[in-house]
Amino acid sequence: MGEGTTGTSAAPSDDRGHAAPRFELLGPLRAFRDGTELPLGPPKQRAVLAVLLLQEDRPLSYEGLVEAVSGGTPPVHVRNLVQKYVSGLRRALGPGGPELSWTGAGYRLTGADICDLRERRRLVDGALAARDAGDIRRAVELAGRAEELWRGEFAEGLHAPYLAAERLRWAEKRLTVLEGRLAGEIELGRSFEYVHELVRLVAAHPLRERLTELLMLALCRTGRPTDALTVYEAARKRLAKALGADPGPALRSLHQRILRQDPDLLPLPPVPVP
Incomplete structure (x- = not known):
């Protein structure tokens, strides 16, 4: 991907041949x-x-x-x-x-x-369509390409109330797509490669339960259910201290499945690359 534009079509120009920025x-x-x-x-x-x-x-x-x-x-x-x-x-x-x-x-x-926003929208829409069609590999690929468009925070370095709010909104959108991609990677049997990334993300977003859930699932799929239970207990304590709340239904359900030794949580063989 080049340092300039990220779109897929040539920039328009006016009748004097000036290319539009x-x-x-x-x-x-x-x-x-x-x-x-x-x-x-x-x-x-x-x-x-x-x-x-x-x-x-x-x-x-x-x-x-x-x-x-x-x-x-x-x-x-x-x-x-x-x-x-x-x-x-x-x-x-x-x-x-x-x-x-x-x-x-x-x-x-x-x-x-705004070429990077346009390209990101195209890739994310494609990833969602691929996921809905059951093509997890394609969904993961497109979500990964959308992530590669980011060069830092949204409108990084510009201080304005409106942009601060937009920065938070886009950080949420970015994390949501990232969570979807990591869930797909785990489903494809690639848990081992992404445990360390999930550990880092949970440390950066300690109250985001979906990331904790994905880390627990990845640990189970790599044969580490005890570590997954440790991750759950740490998350439970964080949520109680910060919010006075228990983990949500998804996290509690996964915790119970690990305790029951649900066979669906056993390590999966990697999906072969065609």
Whole structure:
């Protein structure tokens, strides 16, 4: 995968032959034209661009843009600053689109290709379709390719209330896809290769029960049911201390299956590669 764009189609151009810039948000915000990264200006200007990109061609009112970028305590000269950033973005994006305009209802950025989000959506949709069709190998492959698009946190390094909320939302989406991929890897008999990754993920997200469940399952499938029970007990104590709650139904059910020595939890042979 190249350092520039991640989409699958050529960038459009205007009638003067200027290629439209293509954007990436799965990591630090970047824009490329003809394989060259564009300078997008200071951090607040970049934050304005990221917020407008995420509107997906919808206008955003002046007040909404100020709130999204500055929160409830905007700087005194915020109107001048917003106009300065918008002018700076128009210069940075140059000819060939996208178009940043004032519609009367707000600022609107049209024709922007956020190529890594578009490609990720295509891959995740394909993974879900493959899983529903019973093609676990294909689902795992596509989910892995979607994960490879990430270069860091969503819109990494840009500080704005709206982007902070989006960063949390995308972190959740990323973890959900990752959990699906790891569940598929375990189902394909590849538990041994992913135990260490799951140990790391559980340490990073100690209250996320799905990751604990997958680690317990992987340990069982590698012949380590006692270690799986130890993982459960540690999770139970964490949840009690942090939330005053017991593990959820899925985790409790797996715990009981391990205690009953459910034969379905025995190690699986790897699925042969065709």
